[in-house]
Amino acid sequence: MNDTLTLLLYILLGVVVLGALLAFFLRKPKAPKGGYDSTRDANDQAEAPGSDLDRPAPVAGRLVRLRERLARSNNLLGKGLLALLSRDKIDQDVWDEVEETLLMADLGSGPSERLVSALQQRVRVEGTEDPAKVKQMLNEELLKIVGPDMDRSLKLDGEGENPGVVLVVGVNGVGKTTTVGKLARVMVAEDKKLLLGAADTFRAAAADQLETWGSRVGVETVRSDKDGADPASVAFEAIKQGKARGDIDTVMIDTAGRLQNKAGLMDQLGKIKRVVEKEAPVTEVLLVIDATTGQNGMIQAKVFAEVVNITGIVLTKLDGSAKGGIVVAIQEELGVPVKLVGLGEGPDDLAPFDAQGFVDALLD
Numbered sequence: 001m002n003d004t005l006t007l008l009l010y011i012l013l014g015v016v017v018l019g020a021l022l023a024f025f026l027r028k029p030k031a032p033k034g035g036y037d038s039t040r041d042a043n044d045q046a047e048a049p050g051s052d053l054d055r056p057a058p059v060a061g062r063l064v065r066l067r068e069r070l071a072r073s074n075n076l077l078g079k080g081l082l083a084l085l086s087r088d089k090i091d092q093d094v095w096d097e098v099e100e101t102l103l104m105a106d107l108g109s110g111p112s113e114r115l116v117s118a119l120q121q122r123v124r125v126e127g128t129e130d131p132a133k134v135k136q137m138l139n140e141e142l143l144k145i146v147g148p149d150m151d152r153s154l155k156l157d158g159e160g161e162n163p164g165v166v167l168v169v170g171v172n173g174v175g176k177t178t179t180v181g182k183l184a185r186v187m188v189a190e191d192k193k194l195l196l197g198a199a200d201t202f203r204a205a206a207a208d209q210l211e212t213w214g215s216r217v218g219v220e221t222v223r224s225d226k227d228g229a230d231p232a233s234v235a236f237e238a239i240k241q242g243k244a245r246g247d248i249d250t251v252m253i254d255t256a257g258r259l260q261n262k263a264g265l266m267d268q269l270g271k272i273k274r275v276v277e278k279e280a281p282v283t284e285v286l287l288v289i290d291a292t293t294g295q296n297g298m299i300q301a302k303v304f305a306e307v308v309n310i311t312g313i314v315l316t317k318l319d320g321s322a323k324g325g326i327v328v329a330i331q332e333e334l335g336v337p338v339k340l341v342g343l344g345e346g347p348d349d350l351a352p353f354d355a356q357g358f359v360d361a362l363l364d
């Protein structure tokens, strides 16, 4: 009887000790003194990036700004022509002056002659010299030679797994790096995912400049750590990374088109294109030309066109030029459309070109 009681006491003691142990190990963790600082764990990510990025201005309607920029300049194609055609009598002397003005505005001799003879004929046939009507005729005839039907769309997308590849070429100082930066903003405004490649390795600061443009809108730049690295290898690396990411629509490459001589340029750009195309086809080659350089710009354009297959022209600094005729002359000479125009130094001063918008900006 005594033995049974002792056994029961031991069992009871065992249950109590086991219960106490369980209670100790299963207790809730205590909050630190003063509570938690925030609901975020220490290893949680900080605010998602993006809050301090620039929001590029909408792209549609940017060409309208050309009108206000030109209003400040001595716009030959617009103000100059309209003044001549508003004279009381439009005789042969006036037509000669019109043609001279067109030539001075860099329109080129072929287009200038065509425009004058088309206008002359209409004024004769329609039998009117009323300035408002002549202005309307000028608008229509100028539009025809600027080319309202040219395909000015940018080929930014690749096929299948490949991103689109845009090469931006042109001599130094024309506004090439700035254009790549502005165009990156245009693409971001249109919800494209892109990557930049800093293949302008001649000027040490060019890669920094490009990286700054990109980082303002959350776009990464592939660059080399070494000054003077092989531009083709930087371009290749950018395309490779763009492909590997899987979500990149377009890789845009800024090149250094030093125009010491044609053979050197051909070597450099030819190599970039060859090497890049081992990874993905180039979808767009944009030649950047400074509108204020006139004939010099034309000569550069021809050299580049002989070296690479240009698919579009970007005409920069149109805001500072009284000679918008270069748009027509370059298209005529190269058979390639002007796709974008630079309208100033502001980050969103790059506009898709359209013929009617351009003519309206000139003549209003």
Ligand SMILES: Nc1nc2c(ncn2[C@@H]2O[C@H](COP(=O)(O)OP(=O)(O)OP(=O)(O)O)[C@@H](O)[C@H]2O)c(=O)[nH]1
Residues within 6 Å of the ligand: 171, 172, 173, 174, 175, 176, 177, 178, 179, 200, 203, 206, 256, 257, 316, 317, 318, 319, 320, 341, 342, 343, 344, 345, 349
């Ligand atoms: N007014 C005006 N200035 C422009 C325009 N586009 C570029 N610029 C200016 O032109 C200058 C040269 O631009 P960059 O982009 O450095 O020229 P770049 O051709 O890239 O020169 P590298 O990088 O040496 O090849 C800068 O001061 C730009 O702000 C434009 O459309 N209008």
